[in-house]
Every structure is written in C-alpha cells, then in structure tokens.
Amino acid sequence: MSNLDELYRDMLLEFYMDTSHKGELKESEHREGKNISCGDEVTLYMKHDGDRIIKASFTGDGCVVSQASASVMAHLLEGKTLEEARRLILNFISFMKGDTEDISEELKIFEGVKQFPSRVKCATLAWHTALELIEDIMKKKGN
Amino acid sequence: MSNLDELYRDMLLEFYMDTSHKGELKESEHREGKNISCGDEVTLYMKHDGDRIIKASFTGDGCVVSQASASVMAHLLEGKTLEEARRLILNFISFMKGDTEDISEELKIFEGVKQFPSRVKCATLAWHTALELIEDIMKKKGN
Amino acid sequence: MFSPENIRDDFPIIKTGELVYLDNAATTQKPSCVINSICEYYEKYNANVHRSNYSLAEKATENYERARKKIANFLGVEEDRIIFTRGATEAINLVAYSIFLGGLLQPGDKMAVTIAEHHSNFVPWQQLCKKFEVEMRIVDTTDEGYIPIESFTEVMDEGIKLLAFTGMSNSLGVVMPYHEVCKAAREREILTVLDGAQLVPHHRVKVDEIGCDFLAFSGHKILGPMGIGVLCGRRDILEKLPPFMYGGEMIDKVTIEETTFNVLPYKFEAGTPNVEGAIGLAKAIEYVENIEWNDAVKHVMSLTKRLLEGLASIEFVEIYGPGDDRQHSIVSFNVKGLHPHDVAQYLSSRKIAVRSGHHCAQPQLRRLGIKASCRASLYIYNTKDDVDRLLRALEEIVTVFPWVMRNE
C-alpha cells in the first residue's frame, strides 16, 4: 500500500461519503471547533438524557480526514454514556499522538494519518471539540 | 614593514606627540565632530581674517590616528586661504577613500591607515569637521 | 540564452529531481553559491560587525556593507536607504510602527490598504489604526482579484494620507498597476508602502522609477536565506521617522536621561544584525543578476500560461484570478468537491509540492467566496515538465477520490 492509500483507506472514504450524521440537530447542545493552521471548522451537536448520548451530528467544511473522522465519531458516540464517550475520545487522541496502540478496530483506519503530522490535527479536530462539549455537560450536571 | 608599522609610522607618532596645536583657541570659531561608531570626539577651533586661516587648533580624546590627523591638519591649515584649505581637505578625504593617489608628501603617512577600513573614519574625523566649519564660514561671508 | 535546464544543477533540492517544487511563492530553493557563502562566512570570517577593528571583524563588516551596496544597486538607490530586517513582515511592521509612533498618521486621519494583501501588509495597519484611531479604508478587487487604477484613485481621493498595497498578490499572482498607483499617489502627496515580497523576485524593481516611498521584501523568496529582508525608504521620510526597535548599533549617545540615534540606515537596525543573512542575500541577488533576466521572466510567463491553459481544460478544476497576463507565476485553483488539503496531500504523494490553505490572505479569499485553495507557484528553475506533471496528476486524481467526477 502506498502512503497515500494508507491515508485514504477505503473505510475512511466510506465514512467521508456517509452523510447520515451530517447536519444540525434541533434542540441539542453544540460547540464549535477550529483548526487554526488550516482554517477547518466543525460544529458538533449532541442530544443527551443527562447520562447517555442519544444523538450526535456535525456540520462544517473540511478535508476528507476531518470529515471522515467527525462522521465516524458521531457514529460511535451515540448510545455511549458521557463517561464512556469521554474515555473513548481520550483514547483516540492518545492513539493519534502515538501514545498508545490500543484502539478499537474501526478507528484503526486513522493509523495511516499519523505519518503526516500536519494532518493529525485534521483527524482530531472533531474529537477535541466533542471532548470540550462533553466535559461542559458533565460539569453542568455536577453543579 | 609590518601592517602595524605602516599604520603607526614614525611621522604619524610624532604628530601625535606634538601638542603644539592642541587646546582651545580663544575668540575663534569652532565646531564639534564625532565618530559614532567608536565615540571619538574632536572640537576644532579656527581664527581667520575673513580670507585666510590665521590659527587652528583642536581638543578632544581619541586614538593615535585621529589625534595625529587633527594635529597635522591644524598644522597644514594655518596660513592657507579658506578656498585652499577646502581643496586640501577634499583632496585628503578622496585620498583616504582611495579615490586619488595624488597627495602631498606629509599626508602620505596616512597611506597605511587605508588597509584598516574601520580606522579611515578616525583619520578623517577632524577633516570632515574642518570642512563643515570652513563651508559655514564661507557661506556667512557670502551673505 | 536562458534555459531552466542550465540552472537546475545549481539548486541541490531541485537537482535531485525527486520533487516537483511548486511552492515558490512561500519560499524559493537556494543555489549552492548562496549556501556556500553562508558556510564560508562561518568558517572563515564570522564576527560581530561595526564594533571592532581586528581583521575578522573588519572583514565581516566589509562584507556586510558590501551586501547592502549590492542590494542598493539592485534597487537603484543609495546604500543608506537600505535597512536590513528579518523579512518583509518586519519591514512592514517597522515602517507602520514608526509612522504611527512618529505621528505621521494621527487620530482622525485616513489610510488605505487593499483587500488583496497578505496578512503581513494588512493586519499591522488594521491593528495600529485601531490603536491610534486612524480610519482604514479598503481598496476592493474585481471578482478576478485585479485592481484597476481607478479603484485606487477613487480611494485616494477620499483624503487618505497613506496607501499600503502589494505589487503582486500572493494568493492569486495578480500584478497590480503599481507604477500608475505610485504616480497617482505622489501627485496627491499620499505616502506609499509597496509590498514587494512577491514582486521583487519576479520583476526588476527600480524604486525611484516606480516612485514608491517604501518597499519591503524578503530574502527567502528570491533565492536568499531565511531571516533576512529589506526595507527601502525615501531618505527624507526615514530621517523624520523615529526608530522602531532600540538597542545596540542604532544609537549615537546614551545617557540616563536621553538617547540620540545613529545616522541612516543604522538608526533602524537595532542589535546584532544577521550578517550571514545579508551576505547570503547579496549572493542570491548576484546570482539573479547573472541570469538573462528578461528571458527568465518570459520563461516563467510562458509556464504560467501553460499551467493556466492546462488547468482550464480539466473540467473539475476551478481557477481563480484573471487568467491573462496580469497573472504571473502563481495560480490558485480548487478541485470541485474536494478540499484543497486533500488535493495537496494527493499531489505530495505524486512528489509534487503545492500549497493549500488561505495563503495568509483571508480577506482576498473571502472576497472570492472561498475559504481555501491550492496554489501552484513557479520560479525560474521550473520546467514545462514540472507543469505537465502537475496537470497529469490532477487529471488522475479521480482514481483516488472517485466522487470528484460524480460531483460534476
């Protein structure tokens, strides 16, 4: 496999093409994220029952990597408790940083991104944004 | 002759030691000059009868080259008309810049200074100052 | 006769042929003579300048000042009008700060920039205008990114005191009518700051023929090293302006109460200068002067044309800019339905270097209705083959991103 094929694995392209989680969510909480170095922006929407994430979606413009990553993340977050979601996100960010190899199968498609340092930020943009949103929700709940 | 001996020729050292033109001149016109890059300062004094320089002297601190050059200049200017003095000065400045080789015998002692670009300014400081003073005097006379 | 083939061997990174380097508007590659001049400096005569009279320092100073002279000749001005800076950005900040702090622009005054500027010639003016309550007008471009002289004079006639504008836009490669602009400004006694970062590497710039009051450019975009640039100014204004940075070299006399400053150009060069950078830049200029420049420019123009035409024939590519000979060496484009980062990444895998993003020109891109683009930028060592390889790779992009065609 060439470097490029590793970066744009078929599965990754599928998640990019999959628009089922793209679009605004009415009556949800949301947060914006931005990658300063390339200008990519993402807005993340989340519906929850105080404990569990019921629905997640995103809007925004960006490269294949950032869009695919937002898409797969929205997929995975649904149905998880806030705490589970938080741990999943932290795990993915560690994985992308090269701090751990331990990652679920569907996220391995981002393995090839790691060799392009400038693209790692694209892959983690939605995740960082989600983390902030979830921690906000948990904090509000805690109060 | 080593480079250094060329720089500090005996004649040059003699002019440095010769303090006959050092000191303030009462009832004269004067002007200050400064070499920014090394901080050397010289003040030049001149007595004239409107046409001819009667007496010239200088005060100031500086290196051997700048002091010797002020000393020999004060020597040479006395008795010259303002216009002759002006021409002599311009000739010396050209000589030090390497623009002419045509120079009177006593000023050849500065030949060795030319190979040290940072010292050329030391050699010409008093002369530039004298030039300004003389041109001032001539302008005032012209009016 | 100039031919890129004859010079490619002078550039170690180009010579290997491993990469089609088309990011010259960001920075150019360096010829060996420039690299060697840097090594030689550090291996043979490295010393601090203007401060000592031992032989090493004399030689360093001589070479530093000879570099200034070389650049002065290149621009057709006297040496004491050449101020060394870190790059175009510092040069523009220097003149902007000095103008504001020196009161040449005062609260209530007006000045103008264009919407085509690089952030380096936009944000300093915007921020200092806010700070000093000066009004900043904007000269707009056409939809193609060009600015006709009339758009400039219209804003000039609104009573501005200063105009800062680029001679050639870095996002689209559009050459502005800078001669006419400077002439019109001088007639109206409006100060001009010409951003030459893209212009100087491509056009023989003679400052006093153009009639700009200030010109800024970066060494690294004209074959020179990084960390060196030039501000060239009008002497009477430079003399009037207060210094920007303060420190060693730029002073005359310092007492506890007061400081008097050195003469031009040293008044604006605070601290130990980048001697290496100045020497390297002078070497680069020498290199450029030894090339048959008219032919080299024609070569780059013909490559630009070839690139524009080739791109126009690819149905899923969108091109920005006028697309005629007002556009030089730089072409901005997008592949429809694909983010420019992905395009650039794909091209990188094909060993072709282009830049993707906002090119530090967000106002211009927003004006065109886009957020980002791919930008291919050419220099004298590029060849037809480089252009063709880019075009071929773009045609083949559908093999990786199949939906590119489907979006049509």
Add this chain to the structure above:
Amino acid sequence: MFSPENIRDDFPIIKTGELVYLDNAATTQKPSCVINSICEYYEKYNANVHRSNYSLAEKATENYERARKKIANFLGVEEDRIIFTRGATEAINLVAYSIFLGGLLQPGDKMAVTIAEHHSNFVPWQQLCKKFEVEMRIVDTTDEGYIPIESFTEVMDEGIKLLAFTGMSNSLGVVMPYHEVCKAAREREILTVLDGAQLVPHHRVKVDEIGCDFLAFSGHKILGPMGIGVLCGRRDILEKLPPFMYGGEMIDKVTIEETTFNVLPYKFEAGTPNVEGAIGLAKAIEYVENIEWNDAVKHVMSLTKRLLEGLASIEFVEIYGPGDDRQHSIVSFNVKGLHPHDVAQYLSSRKIAVRSGHHCAQPQLRRLGIKASCRASLYIYNTKDDVDRLLRALEEIVTVFPWVMRNE
C-alpha cells in the same frame, strides 16, 4: 573530562590557530555541526513551515518545532513559552512594546533598569517610558560594577511594577545576584525581564528555578547562527499580552474589521520564521549539552582568573570590575595613556582579537568615569595559551608606543 584542546578542532576558525579569538561576548565562533546543520537544511529540506503538507514542508516544520522543544528543555520550560526572535534585542523590544501597548505599564507607573545594562536592555525601556509617561528608575552599581541585592530591593520598594536587568553585564562580565533579585521581585509582585544574552552562554539557566518572568538571549553568543534569538515568558502573562508584530502565522482569523490571534507561541511570531536559525541554534544547544558543562565553566573561570592576575601584574594596565569570582569570562581594561582602539589595533597585528569601544554600555562606562575600554572575553574553546599570548603582547606594547611607559 572537559578540555578545550578536545573541542578546538570542532571550530573551523579556532582550529586554524591563526587567531587568538577573545571577542566571545560580541559573538562566538560556530562548531562545524552547526554550520553543517544549516547547509543540510538548505540542501535537503528547505521549505516554509506550518503552511503546507507536502513532505519537504512537513520535515521543515518538524525540525523547526523540534528545535523549539530542544530549547524549551534546555531552559526547563514548556515549548509554547519559547518565542523565536532575531536576537536578544528583538526579544526585549517585543516584551517592552507588548507590555506598554497592552497597558501593563500605564502613565504614572514606575519601572526600573540598572546602569549596567547593554543598550538593548536600556534604550527600549527609556524610550517607551518617555512615550507612555512611565517613570524609569535606575539601579546603580558599585564602583566595581556590581549590584548587591540591597540596591535592587531598595529600588523595588519605591513601588516599581517592572524590573529589567542583566544577569551578567557585557561590559565588565559581572554576574548579578539574579536568583535573589527575581525572588525578591516575585515576593513584591514586580515583573522581571532578565537579559540573559551573556548569562545563558555561561550558566545553565533554568527559567522557573530563577523565577524570572521573561528571559531574552541571542543564539549567536552561544555557538548558534546569527539572526535567531529567544524570548521565554511566563505563560499567563504572555497570554494576556497583545502581539508585537503582525503578519502571517500569528493570526487566527482575519476579516476586514477585526483579527483574532493564534495561540502561544505563534501569536508572537509574525511572518516567515528563520527556520534555518532555529535549527542551527538547536544544534548549538545540543553541542553545549554534550559537553561536561561544570568542567567547562570551571575552565572559563580559571582562565578569567589567570587573565585578571596577569593583567594586574602589568603596571601600565588599568582593570575595571570587581576582579574576583563575581566576574566571569569578560575582562575590561585600558593601557594607560593609550586609546583602546590603538591597543586593539596593535593586538590585532599580533593576531589577537579583542574589542575596544563602549561595548554598547555607555551608562556603565560613564559611571566608571571612562569613555571606552578594551574588552577580552573568553569562551570554552579558549586556552591558557590564548590568555598568555594576550598578556605577553600587552607587555610588549611599549615597543610600538614608547610613551606608554613614560606616562607612568
């Protein structure tokens, strides 16, 4: 075990043995590894950083950021507190301008500098204080050029908000009690700007152990290339401060009306950075880290002692400074009856490089009652023989300037 003999071959200019180089306080010579790292950069992976994702640009960016990390580790801080500048002078101007423009010092406030400062840490404060109507207090030195902690605290207790001072004076080589000074300042909530231009090359500086709020130094004085320097700051203050220069890299979003800025450290790095310089400096730091530093410092200390003692034994030489172990690596002196330029010129003819002049420290020299001096300054590659050759040459100066003895 450290020995200068083992490292001299690393330095092309030192290796030849043609020159006794004793002007290290002005700039140091460069080891081959630093020179090579610059060549390698231009020959292998020159590109603009942070802006593109082709392989060359990725590699340049990686190396640029790795350089930042290296320097951060060296100073014991996090990377985002390391701001690359052209040198110490720009670093100090940056923090001074940001502090004044950001309103951290306001009309009526007080700040202080010492009389021992290099112009680069004196004139910016003096000029901006005038401009912004802030009062500048002066911490005086003793007649020997030292400043005891009490002199600092006395001025601190006059209600100053900021203290800018040098860790080691460049005219006399006096090491100030900078640890105590920063501690006393922090207790009083006074901001400290530590000029480390001379300190950092000689003492292992750990910023947070010292407790200064800002530290500035130049690469070229610690074996690195010219055109690169560092400002290291306290994160909370850096975040509060407005940018200094504006341009590419340092922005987040630019619209016609407003600009938001990038995160630390980029907010303070406007324009194309000197990538080459950062890489070269990191290489220099690596070189320094690979040396047994305690031994190297001891070596320079013992040379300083040898030089001080040797000079003291020449009857027509006058030495400035305390002459004990508060003085490090730098010795200022004059030959009685002779201008320092002539002394330096004579030494140059004997192939010995020292500096003569005011050393960009006019207030300090005036305080000592002199206008200029000769300054010999040592670094790790200097040897006993270097010192002895200087001493011997000075003893023999009477052969050229016979009146030197007569003046006794």
